[in-house]
Amino acid sequence: xxxxxxxxxxxxxxxxxxxxxxxxxxxxxxxxxxxxxxxxxxxxxxxxxxxxxxxxxxxxxxxxxxxxxxxxxxxxxxxxxxxxxxxxxxxxxxxxxxxxxxxxxxxxxxxxxxxxxxxxxxxxxxxxxxxxxxxxxxxxxxxxxxxxxxxxxxxxxxxxxxxxxxxxxxxxxxxxxxxxxxxxxxxxxxxxxxxxxxxxxxxxxxxxxxxxxxxxxxxxxxxxxxxxxxxxxxxxxxxxxxxxx
Ligand SMILES: Nc1ncnc2c1ncn2[C@@H]1O[C@H](COP(=O)(O)OP(=O)(O)OP(=O)(O)O)[C@@H](O)[C@H]1O
Numbered sequence: 001x002x003x004x005x006x007x008x009x010x011x012x013x014x015x016x017x018x019x020x021x022x023x024x025x026x027x028x029x030x031x032x033x034x035x036x037x038x039x040x041x042x043x044x045x046x047x048x049x050x051x052x053x054x055x056x057x058x059x060x061x062x063x064x065x066x067x068x069x070x071x072x073x074x075x076x077x078x079x080x081x082x083x084x085x086x087x088x089x090x091x092x093x094x095x096x097x098x099x100x101x102x103x104x105x106x107x108x109x110x111x112x113x114x115x116x117x118x119x120x121x122x123x124x125x126x127x128x129x130x131x132x133x134x135x136x137x138x139x140x141x142x143x144x145x146x147x148x149x150x151x152x153x154x155x156x157x158x159x160x161x162x163x164x165x166x167x168x169x170x171x172x173x174x175x176x177x178x179x180x181x182x183x184x185x186x187x188x189x190x191x192x193x194x195x196x197x198x199x200x201x202x203x204x205x206x207x208x209x210x211x212x213x214x215x216x217x218x219x220x221x222x223x224x225x226x227x228x229x230x231x232x233x234x235x236x237x238x239x240x241x242x243x244x245x
Contacts, residue, residue: 011061020046022218035209043218082162090148094141105155125158170201
């Protein structure tokens with residue numbers, strides 16, 4: 001049996017009386033694409049926050065990477081240990097060039113790496129997401145949304161993570177762009193990484209996910225193979241029914 005690369009055990013995050021994430025546990029196997037769905041405010045992004053400690057850790061519970069707890073690590077160390085993430089909003093440095101955005105991400109985590117290595121990592125990551133070579137020097141702020149999303153993913157990939165957490169990479173994209181995003185996610189997996197994918201675009205989630213977890217009000221209401229999970233009446237009522245209205 002294959003050991004999980006990522007284990008989340010009894011994780012909770014409380015904001016005062018609000019249980020934004022409430023006793024969530026799951027395992028992700030190496031090179032899986034693990035999907036997370038749920039209505040707005042169900043705790044998906046908070047789950048990523050507590051897994052990466054950006055900006056806060058959990059109230060309770062434990063996250064393990066390759067069997068080793070990461071709870072004692074800082075956000076910086078968690079990223080170096082191999083968990084990198086993106087955010088719902090593509091937060092690029094608008095005045096920097098595309099490639100400098102990725103180099104800055106590398107530099108902030110590996111300040112002692114030689115500049116040539118920082119550039120090499122940035123170029124590799126940009127190639128992996130298919131960012132056009134002739135746009136490496138374009139100011140990031142001038143780029144259309146798809147390219148800014150590519151940059152944000154490349155910035156995470158340049159850390160050469162074992163596990164990539166993607167928070168709604170398909171939001172605000174057109175149909176053809178969602179298809180291109182799907183190819184990027186599959187390519188990342190095919191390059192040996194494990195992907196945890198939060199997404200509201202259910203078509204994408206269903207097409208790429210090996211396993212699917214559904215949250216509702218911080219609680220896990222479904223977990224398993226995507227087809228079985230999305231046929232569960234509890235999941236349909238809490239989420240899919242609403243989504244298909
Ligand atoms: N820093 C915070 N302080 C207080 N409450 C918070 C904080 N961050 C999130 N919440 C609350 O926790 C709950 C879960 O929010 P979260 O952003 O994780 O949901 P989500 O499933 O990612 O939603 P969406 O799909 O809209 O992105 C919400 O009720 C939200 O208002």
